[in-house]
Amino acid sequence: MENKLYPSYLSGADGIRAIACLAVIFHHLTQRLSMHDQTTVIQESQAFLLVGNAGVSVFFVLSGFLLSLPFWKRYLGDGQFPEMGQYVFRRAARIVPGFYVAFMISTLLAFLWQIPTDYQLIRILTGLTFTSGFHYNTLFPSEINGPLWSISFEVFCYLLMPIFMLGLFFLGKRRSFRKAITYWVGVVLFIVCLNQLIHLFLTPDNIQRGWEYGLIGGAKYWMPNYNPIGFFGQFAFGIIASAITIKLFLESKAIEVFKRKGGFDVISFIGLAVSFYFLWHMRHLGDFSFSLQNQPYYFPIYPILVAVTLSTVPHSLWFGKLLDNRVLRFTAKVSFGLYIWHYLVITVVERFWVTDYYYMGLADFNSWLLVSSVILVTSYVVATLSFYLVEKPVLDWSHRKRFPGRRIQDLPGVRKEA
Structure with a gap:
């Protein structure tokens, strides 16, 4: 296998992350506009x-795509299974600080505002342990910051991915791209x-359901x-896309x-x-009846x-660069903060400024x-503070920490990062 360089940065990923984040924010903002009072164009x-x-789906696909890259580099480069201590540690460093701050502030504000919160203790415990997604009583760990529900699902996907990858690494001595794709299509199935079994046996009753x-x-x-197992199917499509991207880099001469x-720009x-x-x-449509x-x-x-x-935009000549413009790259940088804080900003605005929002x-x-413009700008400010004061210091520290074991760059047949 040729010893060429993988790019240190995959173009287009930041732009797609930013678009997904903004899509979720505008979803929540437009929920506040009375549709029947608008013109047809606005409607x-x-x-x-x-x-x-x-956009939540995009986050899951994108996470599967990016987090599986080191696994695919090692698998297709005949390397060893990645160091799991480093994987878990860096995932925790990325998620825990920002989430904990947003979650605890949301919980404190709900208490101070005397907002009724059923099952409060168990919702706090499952929120802190990222297990809230396994029951409807705890799915929303915060009464005033709804979007935090998806973090539990994503953390569960973080854990499932290396487990399934472990099966692939030990599935016979001979490794191949075709075997890997077949394996992951099997995982999706x-x-x-x-x-389907979850639907058959774990569908809730209709008492107070709505x-x-x-x-x-x-x-x-x-x-x-909505359940963590089903969402891993979306995560898995990102994993398959990641394998295709790495394979295309390995076949760079042919393409x-x-x-x-x-x-690739066209595709x-x-x-x-x-x-x-x-x-x-x-x-x-109004629902997901079109979905499997x-x-x-x-x-x-x-x-x-x-x-x-x-899977194709990292190989593009211009489209990836177009997506990764300065505005979208900055949005991507603070996207986690935007996601976990914007709804709390909306709640504050509704409570203290525009009561019919x-x-x-x-x-x-x-x-x-x-009002929506003010919320958007405020969310950017809060997210930027969250990134530079809470998230980035922990991330920088986690990347300085060294774990025992061979680095991916040292493995035979695996191209060194630029």
């Missing part, structure tokens, strides 16, 4: 922005079957369509002509464009479209636009 635009919650019963009722309504002619652009068109087409097993975010079509874009509550579009 159609609002309907499209409301399906921006599919296994997850789908397991998810958003009219608050967050717990809403969580009960979501489940079992060089295709790359020079902009072939990645079409993948992203079709994903937007698909969401536009779904904007009036009613899984969220139009599984498997939408995650596959995202995976197609992710609730679900479908604000009738005047100009007022909504002004």
Whole structure:
């Protein structure tokens, strides 16, 4: 195998992360605009922005794509299984500090504001241990910061990925790209079957099941369509996309002509464009009945479209650079903070400034636009403070810490990072 360099930075990934983050934020902002009071053009635009919650799917696909890269480098480079101590430590360093600060402040504010919170103690405990996603009573660990629900699901995927990867590494002595892809397609099918069993045996009863019963009722309504096992299927598409990306780097000579002619630009652009068109087409559906097993975010079509874009955009000539412009790269840098803080900003605004900034509550579009702009700017400020004061110091420290074992750069056949 040729000893060439993997790029130290995969173009396009930051831009896609930023778009996903902004899509989720605008989903929550447009929920506050009274749709029936708007013009047809605004209504159609609002309907499209409301399906921006599919950005959560992008996060899962993207996480699977990026976190599996070291595993694929070692597997396809005939290397050893990665050092799991370093993997777990750095994942914890990335997630725990920012999440804990946002979660504890949200919990404290809910207490100070005397907001009724059922099952408060168990929700705090499961929130702190990232196990809240296994029951509807705890799915939303915070009563006033709803988006924190997905962090538990993502942490669960962080744990499942190396377990399945371990099976691949020890599946026979001969390694091949075809075997690896077949294995991971099998994993996806296994997850789908397991998810079906969850639907058969773990579907909640209909007692107080619905958003009219608050967050717990809403969580009960979501489940079992929303469950950590099912979400790993979306994560797995990112893992498969990552394998394709690494394979394309290894076959760089064979694809060089295709790359020079902009072939990967065309594929990645079409993948992203079709994903937007698909969401536009779904904007009036109102549920996930189009999805396999009613899984969220139009599984498997939408995650596959995202995976197609992710697997090809690092090989593009111009499209990746276009996505990774300064604004989107900065947004990607603070995206975790944006995600975990923006809804709390919305809650504060609704409570202390614009009291009709609730679900479908604000009738005047100009007022909504002004308030939403203030929320967006404030969220960026809070997220930037979170990154530089909380997240980055821990991340820098974690990357300075050394773990025993051979580095990926030292393994035979694996190209050194630039």
